[in-house]
Amino acid sequence: MSRTSKGSMHKSSTIWGLHIALAVWLLFSLAPPIMLLAASMNETALFRSPWDLLMLRDFSLNNFTVAFSEGDFWFFFQNSLIISVSAVVITLIVCVPLSYGLNKISPRQKAIVSFGVLAMRFVPYVVLALPLFLLFVQLGLSGSRVGLLLAHLAIHIPFATWMLVGFFEGVPKELEEAAIVDGCNPWRLFWNISLPVVRSGITALAILVFIMSWNEYLFALFLAGSDAQPLTIGITRFLGGAEVGAQYGVIAAYSVLIIAPVILFALVANRYIVSGMTAGAVKG
């Protein structure tokens, strides 16, 4: 056997090995969402073996009908959507200028403020949720979307600032200096010169903040009362007792509806999500 063909055989087995290893991980990763999808599309009375579910032995979309009708889906959906979209908008309005400005003060001042922002990222959610619960009861904000939104912002703003500062650091100094020499005022320097450069970073941030708000459960449990409950609370209605028996198909259908938008984001906008997740890590 010639040397080259031996080499290429070795190479092709490496390729196979690599892809099989990745596929094993992928199967493990996707098992829970796939099982949800399969279970949501089967008529259910009792627990079924996963193979029956996957083969769609008792195909039916009835679970979705029940999720919509008995699960008050649109009520929870509305709350989730309003809170998530407002969280994105407000976070952007607050954090884009904030993180731009951080690159425009002296390095020492920047280090101090950045330290504060980073420190706030370490605060566990429950530490904020308990006092906010008591505060909102006193202020009459409990069970309002505004209160829940404020709690979300307490998480988003430190996260977003920390992430965006890195993106603004990437704006070329020469570009800004040239604009200043050309007589650009401070506002236009921000809006017309720096902002366009970080546009994709801002998109990444918007997507991540939306996902974080959409997925949030702890604050909702403490602060949503009965009027501002998002989907993550809505689904727990079906979860009674240790095992849920007959309702599990409906829970699966409800779950599929909840995760559909975030999974769509992962599939369509993964480039942005990845750039956001790795921001601040890779420069270091």
Added chain:
Amino acid sequence: MFGNQHRFTRGWWFIAPGLTLMTLIVCVPLAMGFRFSLHDVFLYDFRNQFFVGLENYRWAFRDPLYIASLKTTAIFTAGCMIISVGLGLILAFLLSSKLVRFRSTWIALFLIPFVMTPVVGGIAWRLFIWQQEFGLINQFTALFGLGQPYWLLDSETALLATIISNSWHLTPLAILVFYAALTTIPEDLYEAARMDGATPVQTMWHVILPQLGPHILFVSIIIITSAFREFDMIMALTGGGPGRSTSVLSIFAYTRGISNQDMGMANTVAFTMFLIMATFAWVYITLYRKLEAKT
């Protein structure tokens, strides 16, 4: 020019509104939480609050349930960190190989557990993976004649199961950060190692791993902060049970505050969580600066 630019661009005008809002919505609850932790506060009798000083903290540290919860949290956090960082490194190495096809598709699909709503993830694991009779895991254990443990319903195995489920959620973060870091390592480094006759495993261990130092630290700390405060996933999987076997500090604080209506103690527990995280943050920042100075 530099000094002038700072004055010209009015950095603080851009910073002030956001910084004020952030400080308000983070520090006001934090300060209130600390105040509550120094008082006897009960939900059913909210108006009668007694100042008790550090008495709540003394109670907490003498409470075996608090100590048990602290231990559970430590095991949970360490377990998630070890599994996620370990798997993340291995998968990132595999993914970064030049032989991998359709890389962007792999990455997009690997992301799914990370973006999937943790409560829903927890429900899916509980109903379809860990379920004793029909869950996927036990289908396989039965296949190999390993018996069918009760997993989430058995206090011996529940914590392990929650750790695995949560690592499933966190590993994508580790994979992606390590993968991004690996793409920044210059080609010549691999070449040089290959020229010296190093096997892929040797190259990994002696050449690439040291380069990843700061990234491993970064990922570890993100995963530690996330796992330490985890609530959603555990609540959906076990609700803290069976018994108290998966009752981490977040859940302990919740049950103390909402179920037992003892808000003074709940805030005390939460505030100790904050202190532990603050220590972690401090260690992280010191280590990071040292590593940065080295490279």
